[in-house]
Amino acid sequence: MTEHITTKVLVIGGGPGGYVAAIRAGQLGLDTTLVEGDRLGGTCLIRGCIPSKAMIHVAGEFETMHRAHGAARHGISLSAPPALDMPELVRWKEGIVNKLSNGVAALCKRAKVRVLSGQAHFSDAKTCTVEGEDNATITAEHVILANGSVSTELPFLPFGGPVISSSEALSLDALPKKLVVIGAGYIGLELGIAFRKLGSEVTVVEALDRIMPLFDAELSLPVKKWLERNGVILHLGAKAKGLVQESNRHALAIETMDGKTENLPADKILVTVGRKPCTAGWGLEHMGVDMDGRFVRVDDQCRTSMKNVWAIGDLVGEPLLAHKAMAQGEMVTEIIAGRKRRFDPVAIAAVCFTEPEIVTAGLAPGDKALEGIDVMSAMFPFAANGRALSMGAGGEGGFVRILARRDDHRILGIQAVGAHVSELAGEFALALEMGAVLEDVAGTIHVHPTLGEAFHETALRTLGHALHI
Amino acid sequence: MGRYVFKLPDVGEGTAEAEIVAWHVKVGEQISEDQHLVDVMTDKATVEMTSPVTGTVVSLHGTPGEMAIVGAPLVELDVEGAGNAPTASAAASSPHPSLLPQGGGGSEGAAKPATPPEKSTNKQESSLSTPGGEGWGEVAAVSRPMQAPAFTTRTPGTKPLASPAVRRRAEELGIQLQFVPGSGPAGRIEHGDVDNYISSGGQTSVARGGGYVQREGVEEIKVIGLRRKIAEKMQEAKRRIPHFAYVEEIDMTELEDLRAHLNATRKSDQPKLTLLPFLMRGLAQLLPAYPQINARFDDDAGVVHRYAAVHIGIATQTANGLIVPVVRHAEALDVWQAAAEVSRIAQLTRDGKAAREDLSGSTITITSLGALGGVVTTPVINHPEVAIIGPNAIVQRPVVRDGQIVVRKVMNLSSSFDHRVVDGYDAAEFIQKLKALLEHPATLFME
Numbered sequence: 001m002t003e004h005i006t007t008k009v010l011v012i013g014g015g016p017g018g019y020v021a022a023i024r025a026g027q028l029g030l031d032t033t034l035v036e037g038d039r040l041g042g043t044c045l046i047r048g049c050i051p052s053k054a055m056i057h058v059a060g061e062f063e064t065m066h067r068a069h070g071a072a073r074h075g076i077s078l079s080a081p082p083a084l085d086m087p088e089l090v091r092w093k094e095g096i097v098n099k100l101s102n103g104v105a106a107l108c109k110r111a112k113v114r115v116l117s118g119q120a121h122f123s124d125a126k127t128c129t130v131e132g133e134d135n136a137t138i139t140a141e142h143v144i145l146a147n148g149s150v151s152t153e154l155p156f157l158p159f160g161g162p163v164i165s166s167s168e169a170l171s172l173d174a175l176p177k178k179l180v181v182i183g184a185g186y187i188g189l190e191l192g193i194a195f196r197k198l199g200s201e202v203t204v205v206e207a208l209d210r211i212m213p214l215f216d217a218e219l220s221l222p223v224k225k226w227l228e229r230n231g232v233i234l235h236l237g238a239k240a241k242g243l244v245q246e247s248n249r250h251a252l253a254i255e256t257m258d259g260k261t262e263n264l265p266a267d268k269i270l271v272t273v274g275r276k277p278c279t280a281g282w283g284l285e286h287m288g289v290d291m292d293g294r295f296v297r298v299d300d301q302c303r304t305s306m307k308n309v310w311a312i313g314d315l316v317g318e319p320l321l322a323h324k325a326m327a328q329g330e331m332v333t334e335i336i337a338g339r340k341r342r343f344d345p346v347a348i349a350a351v352c353f354t355e356p357e358i359v360t361a362g363l364a365p366g367d368k369a370l371e372g373i374d375v376m377s378a379m380f381p382f383a384a385n386g387r388a389l390s391m392g393a394g395g396e397g398g399f400v401r402i403l404a405r406r407d408d409h410r411i412l413g414i415q416a417v418g419a420h421v422s423e424l425a426g427e428f429a430l431a432l433e434m435g436a437v438l439e440d441v442a443g444t445i446h447v448h449p450t451l452g453e454a455f456h457e458t459a460l461r462t463l464g465h466a467l468h469i
Numbered sequence: 470m471g472r473y474v475f476k477l478p479d480v481g482e483g484t485a486e487a488e489i490v491a492w493h494v495k496v497g498e499q500i501s502e503d504q505h506l507v508d509v510m511t512d513k514a515t516v517e518m519t520s521p522v523t524g525t526v527v528s529l530h531g532t533p534g535e536m537a538i539v540g541a542p543l544v545e546l547d548v549e550g551a552g553n554a555p556t557a558s559a560a561a562s563s564p565h566p567s568l569l570p571q572g573g574g575g576s577e578g579a580a581k582p583a584t585p586p587e588k589s590t591n592k593q594e595s596s597l598s599t600p601g602g603e604g605w606g607e608v609a610a611v612s613r614p615m616q617a618p619a620f621t622t623r624t625p626g627t628k629p630l631a632s633p634a635v636r637r638r639a640e641e642l643g644i645q646l647q648f649v650p651g652s653g654p655a656g657r658i659e660h661g662d663v664d665n666y667i668s669s670g671g672q673t674s675v676a677r678g679g680g681y682v683q684r685e686g687v688e689e690i691k692v693i694g695l696r697r698k699i700a701e702k703m704q705e706a707k708r709r710i711p712h713f714a715y716v717e718e719i720d721m722t723e724l725e726d727l728r729a730h731l732n733a734t735r736k737s738d739q740p741k742l743t744l745l746p747f748l749m750r751g752l753a754q755l756l757p758a759y760p761q762i763n764a765r766f767d768d769d770a771g772v773v774h775r776y777a778a779v780h781i782g783i784a785t786q787t788a789n790g791l792i793v794p795v796v797r798h799a800e801a802l803d804v805w806q807a808a809a810e811v812s813r814i815a816q817l818t819r820d821g822k823a824a825r826e827d828l829s830g831s832t833i834t835i836t837s838l839g840a841l842g843g844v845v846t847t848p849v850i851n852h853p854e855v856a857i858i859g860p861n862a863i864v865q866r867p868v869v870r871d872g873q874i875v876v877r878k879v880m881n882l883s884s885s886f887d888h889r890v891v892d893g894y895d896a897a898e899f900i901q902k903l904k905a906l907l908e909h910p911a912t913l914f915m916e
Contacts, residue, residue: 208523340641344628410630435630437658 002129003136007033009336010128010140012282015042017313017325019104020147025333026111033138034113035120035130039097040104043314047167052190053219054093054172056353060196066199074392084198086175086468093170122283124365125306141334142308147282147295149275149314151179155183158241160251162244162250163269166191175201175269180252182240184211186352188272189223196232203233203264205240215358215401215415216365222397222417235264243269247272247452251345256348263426292317300343302332304435310336324348347413347432351422356396359421361428362413374406378462380454384417384469387449395418400458402426402438409437409463427452438463471552473522475544477509477537484511486538489531490694494544498526502837506544509537510694513823516637524548530854534693552568577844611752631658639663695789709768711888714847717900721863722878724910731804739805745783748835748860750913751906753779753800759899763832766852766890773855773890782831783811785818793851794818795831804808839863855887856896858903882907 011022014036025032025454040044065082067073071312108115118132126143130136137289151165159165164172169191177200181192184206196202204211211227211234212220226235237257244251244263251263277295289304289311290297296311298304304311310332313325331341363369365377379401382388398418404411414428431441441459446452453468460466480487492502493509502523504726509516524546531537546552580861590707629646631639635658639646642663647668651658692700716882728742735741752896756763760775767774779800782793794814799807817823848859868877882904886896906913 290643340643341637342640344636346628405655410655433633435653437654439654 002379005033005136005138007031007138007140009033009142009144009333010035010126010138011113011144011146012113012128013146013148013313014040014104015043015146015148015313015325015368016044016322017148017329017339018042018431019108019329019455020145020326021144021146021312021329021333022113022115023107023111024330025336026108026113028333029335030111030333030337031396032111033116033297035106035116035118035128037117037119037132039101040108040115041101042322043150043161045100045104047170049322050100051093051170052166052187052194053095053353054096055089056190057238058089058092059194060355062199063197066197079084081436087173088211090171090173096157105332108290120282122286124170125289125309126129130282138162143287144332145284145304145311145315146279146331147315147323148312148325149277151271152274154240154271154273157182157240157252157271159271161243161296162266163271166272169195169265169268169270170292172268178265178266178267179203179270179272180205180266180268181272182238183271183273184208184250185214185232185272185274186212186354186358188270189227189354190352191272192232193223193226196230197355203235203266205235205238205252205264207237209237209257210360211236211355212352215352215360218365218401219358219360221417222356223352223358225397235262253402275314275320279315282291301335301341302343303330309449319350321347321348321350340435347429349425349429351425352424356398356418357420357422358394358415358417359428360413360415362411362432364413364415367413370403370412373412375403375412376406376409376462377401377403377451378458378466380458380461380466380469382454384457385449385451385454386417387451387453390449391419399456402455402458402462403404404438404439404462409439411436411438411459414455418451418454424452424455427455456465471548471550472527473524473548473552474542474548474634475506475518475520475522475546477539477543478518479539479540480509480511480516484539486536487516487718488536488693488697489533489543490515491533494520494526494527494528494529495683496526500524500526500546510698514828515821516541520544520546522546522548525877533690533695542630580788598844630656635660635663642667695792699790702852703849706849710850710852710855712847712850712886712898713882713883713893714845714883715893715896715900716845716881717904719880719882719904720877720908721880724907725863725878727910735805740812742804742808742915743811744802744837744839744860744863745811745837746802747907747910747913749781749796749802749807749811750801750804751903752781752833752835752858753802753916754900754913755902755906756800759895761891761895762856762886762899764855764890765832766855767853767886768889776832778832780830780832782834782854783815784834784848784851785815786838787819787821789821792818792823792828793831793834794823794827795829797830835858835859845881847884848885850885850887855890858883859883860883 004193006072007098008031009025011018011034014034016036022032022034036411038184044050053457059389062082062084065078068076069078073420080119103349105115115135116134118134119132120128120130127137127139128309130138153159156192157163166187176195177197178433179192179195179200179202181188181202181204188204189211191416211224216254235254235256239255241253241255243251246265249265249374253263254271256262279296283415287306288311289309295317296304296315298311298316301314302316312328312332314320328343331343332339349359351359354448372397379399382393382398389395396418398421400416402411403413411431414431416424438459441456442463444456446456461469477487482906490508492507493505500520500523503519506518506520509518513554527545527547527559529544531540535628537543539669586644611737630651631646631651635871636646644663644666646658649658649662652662682805721764728747731742756779763779764773764775769873778798781799782791784791794817796810796814802810814823817827831854832858833854836848836857838846839860839862842862844861846859846861851855861883863878863880865876866879868879881899884900
């Protein structure tokens with residue numbers, strides 16, 4: 001006997017987009033139902049941002065200790081190398097995930113959101129059945145689709161066995177001795193670097209001729225240098241061809257840039273060639289919404305072509321970022337509640353937890369939108385920033401860079417690369433959203449000694465009067 | 470290391486001062502010998518000053534628009550060797566000793582006339598500073614009390630600049646921010662701008678679907694360089710000269726026929742004829758009989774200089790403003806030569822290449838707006854001349870001739886005279902005779 005539920009707002013997907021939409025809907029007093037087939041939290045919380053950051057953090061600590069063994073660093077030396085207990089690491093990470101997932105559940109409960117655990121399947125735009133732990137049919141006045149995305153699979157290299165996606169990479173019970181990463185985008189490099197720090201021999205295969213093709217070369221250079229310094233083998237311009245079974249181990253066959261075939265021995269092959277929206281298997285085709293390529297087409301209020309069906313997050317297109325999904329989720333529920341809202345950010349900043357970290361907000365060199373604009377730009381190196389030096393992070397080639405219009409000094413884009421710069425993302429985004437001009441940043445007293453001073457100095461330098469360089 | 474002081478040299482006969490037009494170097498800049506330092510403008514011409522030495526710029530004296538006295542320091546340089554001045558330069562410590570207040574003192578009669586005091590407090594150091602400190606910071610500081618230019622940097626299709634809170638509020642109020650003038654830096658729209666927009670009724674105009682938006686903002690333009698010369702000259706002419714205007718209607722049909730014929734049959738090396746050469750011919754022929762009109766009145770000395778030669782100023786619109794180049798000895802030119810000469814000096818003037826003698830010494834001036842249309846003008850006399858002639862547009866008009874209404878090509882000829890030295894009767898008679906010459910073009914060529 002399945003329950004029949006009639007609800008004002010039905011949210012599909014309990015990731016950052018969906019749960020924020022549901023919580024906000026609850027806060028606004030809307031009768032809200034959230035359906036999630038897994039734990040609450042979505043890719044981001046369960047098998048993406050959060051667990052990967054936990055792993056990256058541990059890898060960093062492990063590496064620090066490892067370096068202290070043998071050669072004293074900063075006056076610290078260890079007499080024995082650190083030992084890694086992979087299952088324990090995974091358990092610790094799971095603890096964080098559980099805490100956050102339970103936190104989301106608690107927030108939903110407090111907002112009086114009805115949460116159903118199960119797989120939703122739509123028979124028409126406003127009706128779905130839920131099957132799983134909970135079973136129900138639901139009719140909703142408004143439907144918010146927040147189904148998210150999954151890792152893209154290579155057809156000749158399906159996931160399974162030694163071939164893993166980022167999700168499995170975060171829950172391995174043993175450290176792979178040899179790890180081959182396919183795709184030198186930010187996910188592949190974040191994980192590849194973490195595994196390198198934990199002691200794996202890491203090889204990265206990238207079809208394009210440089211790493212992190214979404215960032216300009218200047219910005220990714222410090223990462224490239226780290227990879228080279230730390231013995232990560234890069235095969236740029238190389239194509240993965242398939243899995244090869246060697247006598248007692250696996251290998252990945254690749255075709256290198258000059259056309260040669262090479263077999264890369266691998267205990268695990270991590271495929272990080274992108275993510276695709278979850279559009280199949282849950283009845284989207286019955287909902288009468290238009291598509292935009294692989295994505296669901298929405299307008300600047302996240303309306304689909306079907307009345308009162310909304311879509312947010314990874315389902316609706318680039319950038320596939322949790323914070324974009326959250327902003328859209330919040331906006332959509334406010335529109336449903338009768339407020340006038342539009343999704344019109346100046347910038348959606350993005351960060352990479354590579355070594356060193358990368359932040360980019362707004363326009364970057366080479367962007368089409370800069371064409372025809374007279375741009376002034378300057379960068380300030382972290383080598384001249386006291387806080388960076390005091391963390392031993394002055395020597396990795398990091399910097400902050402600003403692009404601004406020459407005519408009115410309005411800041412168009414801000415990038416940074418260096419240790420811990422991800423924490424600067426908020427200030428960068430704020431400056432862009434507030435329409436800051438260089439003088440606004442130059443006139444803001446930045447705390448000493450912090451990494452943020454480098455942002456201040458970059459603004460000064462763009463204006464031609466940096467103080468500390 | 471020595472200090473070299475570059476002083477404003479004597480830039481022309483009897484010039485005691487020159488206006489700084491634009492700096493081409495900055496303090497701290499390494500410059501080489503013969504590098505372009507500064508443009509200065511005298512009564513006669515704009516002169517490029519180049520550096521006689523190689524060195525580093527230590528200080529610049531004066532900002533564009535200010536007057537510099539001949540012999541006063543303009544630029545100080547650190548140079549290899551001894552230089553020509555003690556290193557601890559007195560000029561470096563006392564600001565702008567060479568600068569004169571403009572406009573005869575008045576409200577700005579202090580030592581630094583071009584800088585109102587409130588500016589200096591807001592002045593920001595900026596690499597953007599163009600020569601003369603017209604950097605963004607300064608401009609913004611000056612215009613802050615007024616509305617800043619709202620749409621200066623927003624091109625069609627780009628988003629209006631506003632903080633998230635302002636954007637959200639506008640969305641809730643149903644206001645499209647692209648219609649709201651922004652007063653913040655870079656045209657940023659602030660909460661107050663939205664308030665102003667609402668209280669000024671902008672919201673309703675949008676609601677009505679009207680596409681018109683009221684504009685705000687005042688732009689301050691320094692009247693410097695050529696524009697100031699023009700302003701001073703016009704003011705001088707109007708202050709000193711009691712003008713009177715006289716307008717007559719002239720039947721140009723026959724002259725136009727002649728002109729069309731000459732143009733149709735001209736040789737390949739002959740210029741195309743406009744009305745101007747014929748008018749010049751007429752003046753050249755007539756003026757010997759009216760020496761009081763072909764004259765320059767030195768009113769300070771109380772002397773009228775009557776000229777035998779006819780040097781005709783041709784009022785010329787250039788990209789920078791009005792300039793009057795001179796066709797010399799028009800009495801000795803036939804229409805073809807006159808046409809060639811007019812086109813030569815006009816081109817030189819528009820290209821900014823006219824020499825000083827091309828721009829001075831006229832005894833009477835022609836100012837023609839004919840091509841633009843217009844019934845009558847009251848032209849301003851090119852002081853110290855005493856007369857100016859302004860032909861208006863030629864139009865086809867019904868005219869009574871011999872009891873018949875016929876279509877004739879008719880032109881008004883406007884003119885102004887200096888009533889101190891030209892009597893109305895004489896001026897009217899002069900114009901009437903000019904009319905007779907132009908209406909019977911053969912007589913233009915019979916002396």
